[in-house]
Amino acid sequence: MTKEELYQQILQKQSYLCVGLDSDIEKIPARFKSETDPVLAFNKYIIDQTADFCVGYKINTAFYESNGAAGWETMQKTLAHIPQNIFTIADAKRGDIGNTVHQYAKAFFKTLDFNSITVAPYMGKDSVSPFLEYAQKWVILLALTSNPSSQDFQFLSINQDKKTLFEEVLTRSQEWTNDEAMMYVVGATQASMLQKIRSLAPKHFLLVPGVGAQGGSLQEVSKYGMNSQIGLLVNSSRGIIFSENPKESARKLQQEMQQHIEEYHKK
Numbered sequence: 001m002t003k004e005e006l007y008q009q010i011l012q013k014q015s016y017l018c019v020g021l022d023s024d025i026e027k028i029p030a031r032f033k034s035e036t037d038p039v040l041a042f043n044k045y046i047i048d049q050t051a052d053f054c055v056g057y058k059i060n061t062a063f064y065e066s067n068g069a070a071g072w073e074t075m076q077k078t079l080a081h082i083p084q085n086i087f088t089i090a091d092a093k094r095g096d097i098g099n100t101v102h103q104y105a106k107a108f109f110k111t112l113d114f115n116s117i118t119v120a121p122y123m124g125k126d127s128v129s130p131f132l133e134y135a136q137k138w139v140i141l142l143a144l145t146s147n148p149s150s151q152d153f154q155f156l157s158i159n160q161d162k163k164t165l166f167e168e169v170l171t172r173s174q175e176w177t178n179d180e181a182m183m184y185v186v187g188a189t190q191a192s193m194l195q196k197i198r199s200l201a202p203k204h205f206l207l208v209p210g211v212g213a214q215g216g217s218l219q220e221v222s223k224y225g226m227n228s229q230i231g232l233l234v235n236s237s238r239g240i241i242f243s244e245n246p247k248e249s250a251r252k253l254q255q256e257m258q259q260h261i262e263e264y265h266k267k
């Protein structure tokens with residue numbers, strides 16, 4: 001999917017919501033447990049309930065890999081159930097030497113046909129480049145994460161100007177490709193840094209997890225993160241899929257997003 005196509009989807013649905021399919025088998029409702037593949041049945045239900053209100057689905061591979069080969073099959077079948085015009089993210093947070101990354105790229109872009117994958121930047125350019133060889137596929141690079149321990153490395157000053165490591169990730173990685181093939185992960189709990197981030201990466205889409213269960217503010221993220229093509233995919237996983245009424249939870253976020261688009265979207 002191209003950036004323009006994603007933008008058009010956002011405008012059409014008045015939503016930049018990404019629903020996270022963090023489908024923990026321990027937490028799915030009891031009525032799905034008698035199905036042959038309970039997680040698949042649950043995911044199909046969630047997708048059917050939420051597809052009108054979101055523009056992306058993020059499959060966090062951990063919740064599938066933990067179930068071995070059967071989990072991979074669930075992931076594949078889940079992907080097949082997602083409507084064609086909805087952006088798909090393999091939240092796999094991969095990264096390795098180039099020779100290995102070619103295999104990750106094949107696994108997630110060819111064998112599974114995701115639109116994008118989350119990637120850790122720590123090993124540098126040659127660990128990311130193989131993903132970039134696929135046309136119309138996206139790398140979503142971890143820039144500033146939502147967890148408390150993001151402080152450990154990401155905020156470290158790397159030079160006398162007090163440039164931080166996450167700022168260097170944002171600037172250096174722009175030498176590797178452009179905003180048609182790369183997005184950045186910025187945690188919703190880091191909304192106070194969004195102005196800084198936008199000054200470094202004005203045009204890129206940002207995948208923003210951390211609203212809902214982790215307490216990030218959708219309003220703040222929208223105010224400081226939105227750009228001329230919206231530029232945001234805001235993810236909520238547990239806050240939607242394990243809510244009493246996933247459809248209404250997704251609708252509520254979409255309606256809030258519609259208001260933020262009216263207020264903050266400057267073309």
Ligand SMILES: O=C(O)c1cc(=O)[nH]c(=O)n1[C@@H]1O[C@H](COP(=O)(O)O)[C@@H](O)[C@H]1O
Nearest residue numbers: 060118145146185187209213214236237238
């Ligand atoms: O890359 C991610 O998606 C991610 C990055 C980050 O900084 N924080 C973060 O929570 N995530 C993921 O986003 C999802 C958040 O889930 P909820 O907190 O349930 O909405 C999980 O799948 C996390 O693995």
